[in-house]
Amino acid sequence: MNRRALVSLFLSLPLSLALAGGAAAQAPEWPQARPITYIVPFTAGGSTDVVGRVLAEKLQLALKQTVVVDNKPGQGGGIGASFAAKAAPDGYTLFGGTISTHAINASLYKNLAYDPVKDFEPVALVATLPNVLLVDPALGVNSVAELIALLKKDEKRRTFASSGAGTSTHLAGELFADLIGVPLTHVPYKGTPPAMVDVSAGQVTFMFDQMTAALPLLQSGKLKLLAVTTGKRIALSPGTPTMIESGVPGFEMSSWQAVYAPKGTPKAVVHRLHAEIARALKMPDVQAKLGGQLGMELVGGTPEELSALMAREIPRWGALVKKSGATAN
8 A cells, every 4th residue: 555545544534433423323212213013922802912002002102112012822922932032132022921921831831942031131010810710600510619529529520621721721720620639631722712612611611711801701691700819809800709718728829911021121221111111000091991991900010020920930830830740742
């Protein structure tokens, strides 16, 4: 390189560096670069989907950026979770996690394609919600005690339905079988509606599912409600006893809804998302929709509280899966 070319090169460097710095300074900060994707790992219309769409609407307003709900159902929520776990940790992917995706699946699936702890950043514990024990009115039982007596007497009645292997409705049935000491046959379905139809028709003896999903069939008299699975009675049906009150000591469980981001998402982004979600859950219209209509207990828990919940739930359900021999592989 001759002397003149070398001088020209050095003179051009400051301008090049300045242009590069200017381009970096003009790069849009989160969340202005592009729309945010909120992955729901279950079909449209279920509790996780409803939560996702309510939060997406509120986050869109708060962040001034489009939030798109993307349903990726299958494998007890595992397909959507695996997709979210592999997404870039840049704040543009959120995941609607549940007791299934971030507690039960860890032990139920031998070859799970994601790690609920190592692959995700907890953002917010959104809500807890009860499951309920449901039977066909024509079964002729009016209490949990009467159902247990029937199951002990009639082997042909020892079946329970669920909305799918690995869901909280599946593990609720396994827990029930364990606590009452009666072997039961699990009949998994691809979602809640077909399971409830077969229970209401007497094809399967009973099932556990969320109160909100059961309401239409309860109101039409096609299903009967025997008990709730929470530690205390619920506002939607204060006259319905808990499983513990019904003579099944140790039976207490609540499903839960939460929001996660891929591992490595910046802490500042996680904290902003949590703050906006917690703020949304205090809004009257959100409380009316998720609390009043769907019976959820809204929480708005911190990332640390969600981590602590997972630390309790993963081994709890792992022990039950191991003891019952339940599997989804």
